[in-house]
Amino acid sequence: MIAFEGVAYNYGGGELLSDVSLRLAPGSFHFLTGPSGSGKTTLLKLAYGELLPTSGHVTLFDKTVRGMTRDDVALCRRRIGVVHQDCQFLDHLPLTTNVVLPLTVAGRSADAGNLTELLKWVGLGSLGSALPPSLSGGERQRAALARAIIMDPEVIIADEPTGNLDWEMSLRLLTLLVELNRMGKTILIATHDLNLIRQAKAQVSTRVLRIKDRRLQLAGADL
Amino acid sequence: MKLLSGLLSHDRQADRVVPPSGFTAQLTVFTSAAMAFLAVFALALSMASGRLADRWAGALAGTATIRISAPPDQIAAQEAAVLSLLATTPGIRSSRAIPPEEQTKLLEPWFGPGLPIDALPLPRLVELTEGPGGYDGEGLRQRLAAEAPGAVLDDHTRWRRPLAVAAERLRFLGLLSLALIAGATGAMITLAANAALSANLPVIRVLRLVGAKDSYIVRAFVRRFTLRALSGAAAGTVLAMIGVALLPRADEAGGFLTGLGFQGLGWLLPFVLPPITAIVAFAATRLAALRTLKGLTR
Ligand SMILES: Nc1ncnc2c1ncn2[C@@H]1O[C@H](COP(=O)(O)OP(=O)(O)OP(=O)(O)O)[C@@H](O)[C@H]1O
Ligand SMILES: [Mg+2]
Numbered sequence: 001m002i003a004f005e006g007v008a009y010n011y012g013g014g015e016l017l018s019d020v021s022l023r024l025a026p027g028s029f030h031f032l033t034g035p036s037g038s039g040k041t042t043l044l045k046l047a048y049g050e051l052l053p054t055s056g057h058v059t060l061f062d063k064t065v066r067g068m069t070r071d072d073v074a075l076c077r078r079r080i081g082v083v084h085q086d087c088q089f090l091d092h093l094p095l096t097t098n099v100v101l102p103l104t105v106a107g108r109s110a111d112a113g114n115l116t117e118l119l120k121w122v123g124l125g126s127l128g129s130a131l132p133p134s135l136s137g138g139e140r141q142r143a144a145l146a147r148a149i150i151m152d153p154e155v156i157i158a159d160e161p162t163g164n165l166d167w168e169m170s171l172r173l174l175t176l177l178v179e180l181n182r183m184g185k186t187i188l189i190a191t192h193d194l195n196l197i198r199q200a201k202a203q204v205s206t207r208v209l210r211i212k213d214r215r216l217q218l219a220g221a222d223l
Numbered sequence: 224m225k226l227l228s229g230l231l232s233h234d235r236q237a238d239r240v241v242p243p244s245g246f247t248a249q250l251t252v253f254t255s256a257a258m259a260f261l262a263v264f265a266l267a268l269s270m271a272s273g274r275l276a277d278r279w280a281g282a283l284a285g286t287a288t289i290r291i292s293a294p295p296d297q298i299a300a301q302e303a304a305v306l307s308l309l310a311t312t313p314g315i316r317s318s319r320a321i322p323p324e325e326q327t328k329l330l331e332p333w334f335g336p337g338l339p340i341d342a343l344p345l346p347r348l349v350e351l352t353e354g355p356g357g358y359d360g361e362g363l364r365q366r367l368a369a370e371a372p373g374a375v376l377d378d379h380t381r382w383r384r385p386l387a388v389a390a391e392r393l394r395f396l397g398l399l400s401l402a403l404i405a406g407a408t409g410a411m412i413t414l415a416a417n418a419a420l421s422a423n424l425p426v427i428r429v430l431r432l433v434g435a436k437d438s439y440i441v442r443a444f445v446r447r448f449t450l451r452a453l454s455g456a457a458a459g460t461v462l463a464m465i466g467v468a469l470l471p472r473a474d475e476a477g478g479f480l481t482g483l484g485f486q487g488l489g490w491l492l493p494f495v496l497p498p499i500t501a502i503v504a505f506a507a508t509r510l511a512a513l514r515t516l517k518g519l520t521r
Contacts, residue, residue, distance in 0.1 A: 050432075050520055070437050073521045077434035088429050092242040104240070105435035147433065 001026055001155055001186050002047050007056035009042060016042055018214040020056070024155070024188060029181045029204055031197050032190040033219065034211030040190040041085055043211065044159050047188065048080050049073045078106055081148030083158035085190075087140040089132035095119075095143055096128040102151045110150070121176065122146045123169065137164035145173065155186040162193055170196055178203050241426060241443045247419045248451055251412060255455030255500050256462075258408040262401055263463030263493045269397025270492070271483045276390035279383050289349040293373030301371040302347050308370055309351055314358030318351040349374075408452075408500060409507045416448055416511040427519065441512040445505055452504030456497040464493055 004022040008015055016039045024030060024047075032040050045051040046058050049065050058065045060076045068076070081102075089098045099119065100110040119125050122142040127135065135143065141164050148156060156177065162170040174196060181187050181204055191197065200206050208219040289309075293301050302320055309318040321329075326348060360378055367374045420427070430440050467484050485492065 052521075070516070070521055074431070074434050074436040077432065082432060084432065088425060088432070090240060090242070090426055090429055093239065097239075101240070101429075102433040105430060105433055105439050151434075 001061060002188075003057075003059040004046070004053075005057045005059070007046060007053040007058060009039070009046060009051065009054050011042075015054075015214060017046075017211070017216075020216045022209070022216060024186050026154070026186055027181070027184050029178075029187045029200070029206040030189070031200070031206060031208045032188060032211070033192065033194075033197070033208060036192075038211040039214070040211060041159055043216075044082075044157055044188070044190055048082050048157055049076055078102065078151055079153050080155045080157060081151060081153035083141065083144045083148045083156075083161045085159040085163070087144040089140070089143070091131060091133050094129045094131060095124065095135070098132060099143060099146045099150055102147060106151070115150075118146050118150060123172075138166070138169060141165060142169070142173070145176070149180065153185070155188070156180060158187075158189045160191055161189060162191065162196055167195075171199065174200055174203075238443060238446055240430060241419075241423055241447065244419050244422060247415045247422075248447070251415045251448055251451040251504070252455035252458075254411045254415070255408065255452040255504070256459035258404050258411075259456035259459030259496050259500055260463040262404045262496050263460055263467065265397050265400035265404060266493060266496070267467050267483055267485060269394045269401070270485060270489055272390045272393035272397060274486070276387055276394055279387035279390060286350055286352050287376060287378035289351065289367070289374050289376050291347040291349065291371065291374045297373065298347055301373050302349065304371045305349050305367065305374050308366055309349070312358055312363055312366070314354050314356050316352045316354040318349055321348040321350055405499065405503055409503045412448060412452060412504045412507040413511050416444065416508040417515070419444065419448075420512060420515045424519070427516070431519070431521070437513065437516045440516060441509060444512045445508045448508040449501050449505045453497055453501040456500035460493050460496045464490075 002022075002024040004020050007017065007020040007022075009017045020043065032043065034040050042051065046053055046065075047060075049058075049060060049068065052058075052066060060068075061079065063072065063076075065073075089095075090101065096115060096119070097104075100115060103110050116125070116128075119128055122145055124139060124142055124146065127139065132140065132143070141161055145158070145161060148158070158177070161177075162173060165173065170193070177187055177189070178200065197206070197208060210217050210219040289305055291298060291301050291305060306318060306320065309315050323345075326345065360376065364376050367376060427440055470484055
């Protein structure tokens, strides 16, 4: 689904990522860890086509990102649900409108029943008409997750999805992701939260990737 | 037209993804209204001067008069000489003596009715109508001098030609003003659209991240600006047309200032201004949006 081959990236200064190779097979579940500032968000941005690698190749659904037009990238994003670290919304529109935005821009309409159920599931059932700026950090993250999965994407990429959540809510969110994975979705999550990773390992077979010294390694049993 | 109706039927949901921005919205409406207002006057000017140019040019092509002043006993002979001379002059289609009753009618506006025309030493008038190739005015004048010494050729060409040229140029200036107004409208709407686009970069980023194509984003902006320009221009056009309609009516003498306005079907012409403004706004916003999007990360 998503493949990196000898990918390097720098923002103009020194190289941030070097020789990164990675293959997300359909139905796989990956965690991405590493110190703050090591390039986790950057790697995820490469994985959904927001950034182009400085060298090497990123392939999304068998198409190399470098050869994609802006429209190709847009179409790819409809198959990849993304929870961004900074969870941006359209601040002038209520939460429900924001959550169904991926459907709206694709020219599809939302099933009202599904939407209510989804919002209830992420614990935002009563906040549907709230404006995003009035939400707490955790509420924003849950809303972002709801927005990421409403399109029923093949791949779900989440950047620190539990960063602002309490443990109970984190577990609930993990359970949802595990469930989605069992339904065949490919999952990639960047997180610092080792407890979350351990919890996931107990439920599903996962691989843990770690960025260390600009390179991507497979973390071993030390977790 | 298809483009415009597609624009209008586009779903409101898409329209709302861009937050309403009061200031650029008002700016666009005002600019379009002001520009349409000016355009109506430029249009009225070029149409009025066009009519004038046509009339004068028509008069140029049309006729000339020969005035015969002679002692009463010679006048009939000279008139006959002039008529026969004209009949053999190449480039003259027809000629006729203007009968005294018609002459009275011509003079009535100046001297009032009941003019005792027989008592006045009025010259005899012969009107000639030019043929397609035109005639040689100087040659005619010389032959007239030889055969009918009391006859003077008065071709209106001499004083009307500069007027016709001026009117023609005025029409051109009016049309040029229309083109300039269209260009200025496009430029101002481009500025307003650019301001709106930069103010909404975060919105554009979110839309891209959830999978919106550029065309979707462009449409949201274009639709807004087009509708605002359309409504502004409609208001400006109507106001200006009221202004033109309230100008004092032209009497039949048709002075230039009082002739400024529209006639008959010409009143329909200003109604093309709002759609044209909308098309200008459409093109300007579309260009600005596409250019902005191309410069952003994917
Ligand atoms: N747009 C940018 N321009 C220049 N440098 C950037 C940009 N974005 C990120 N960086 C730098 O790249 C490095 C990696 O950033 P990144 O956001 O990928 O880290 P991260 O691993 O996600 O960190 P965190 O765990 O704190 O979220 C950081 O040093 C950051 O300052
Ligand atoms: Mg990060």
